Amino acid sequence: MLIDNYAYLNKLKDVHPAEKLLFALATMAVGFIPNALLNLAIVLMMGTVLVFKAGIPARIFLKMLLIPFSFIIIGMLTMMVNVIPAGSNALIKLSLPDFNVGITLESMKMSGLLFSRSMAMVSCLYFLAFTTPVMDIVAVLRSMKVPVLLLELMELIYRFLFVLMETSEKIYISQASRLGYINAKTSVHSLGRLASSLLVKSWRDSESLYISLEARGYDGELRVLTRSFPISQRNIFFIVLAEFLLLILAWLFRG
């Protein structure tokens, strides 16, 4: 939940969330143009904005990029290596009794594109995750008339994710400090107890939450006042400009 911490403390936290959402989504849309160079530019752009504008340490951003990296590599490899029809010109070919397996220029290009596009999309999502608290995104979605039920679910799930994490951490610490994880046998036992008490506790917590909501006049809808952000014309201008430059880049290096 490292990202979540940055979302609340980064230097872009007071920027209107709709602007950040626009920036991320528009860049993602542009990123669908099949062009590896464009995708690379997107990763660089998002990285630059995150590091220099939002003040996220470059090390952290790179570390986070590495997480999807391994998944993407696997996907890329399976795409690169194909069954190839006899007689086509492959770069590398392995002849098996019934068919040939190998890498063609085409599959190489395809997988390269997949890789760069995935990284571009991931960095757009990271931009959003690093700079915009979930609650702000929910607020934007609310103003876009997304069904209230969905939004409240998002809010509550988000909140309870942390409650659950905190509770399980507390139980774990209390078990560990009483040697609950001293060997394999006690570990299994303790983990089982942790899971079951987590269930019971969550159940009770949700009950008492409901009670306390009722005490404050809950009538089926979680109405809260969301914080208002100023809209910056300057930011919107820069967003449009950035997308425009990306499009030009894609056009220049089309092919």
Add this chain to the structure above:
Amino acid sequence: MSDCILEMRDVFFEYSGGIRALDGISMAIEKGKKIAVLGPNGSGKSTLFLHFNGILKPKSGKVFYRGREIRYFRSFLMDLRKNVGVVFQDPDTQLFAGSVFQEVSFGPMNLGLPAAEVEKRVKEALKATGIEELMHRPTHFLSFGQKKRVSISDVLAMNPEVLILDEPAAYLDPGHEQKLLEILDELCRKGKQVILSTHDVELAYAWADYVYIMKAGKIAAEGIPAEIFQNDKLLADTDLRKPLLLEICDILKQKGFFFNKMPRSIPEFKDELLFRATDE
């Protein structure tokens, strides 16, 4: 009886499984008095409080708010809860929203106030508990004492007629405890009714106008603090302790010291000593 803000007549309550939490409670809380409820763990304080705004319904017996019997249908309860606000003992079960600001705005929004008014109240409530700078922080980032303060703001922002606080001072640092008591005093001066539970005898002795002592689901005793805390047998029976200041005054009295008025706080104590010094 007309000057009673809250009243209970012969209230019994059992949790599922037959645990009897309230065992025949009758009490009449006079308007304008600062009330403290004390009693050992599991004596039923939290359960009692949940009856005052109709969250729990007595198995038998009646609860009255301003002389009107509490009825357990929706519109009545909604109306009651606008007037009687409860701060729960465990803030973790009260906080639900992402940010502190949103959390505190929930109550006033339910009152149907305009957004500008809600914002004003939220800011005032956060200022009162000294957590303005946490306004846009998510609630899961806070320390326990900070959460406790958010939960108090939650209810302050609703500006209810009666404010019921379940162990508000637990987990607060001494500075913020003092500040909280000042806020509560201020509310009392404005004509609000404040009821709190505590295990802190010093706090109850210094702050309350009237105390109830609970034990095993019953009211073991009630009265003004000066009398209640002199009752050594009662204190021993209910796992309480005599306030230190009272203890000291008693010793001084035995030594022949005379108090005009029993002091309830250190400043009052000092005044008494000075008074004596200038007297002689």
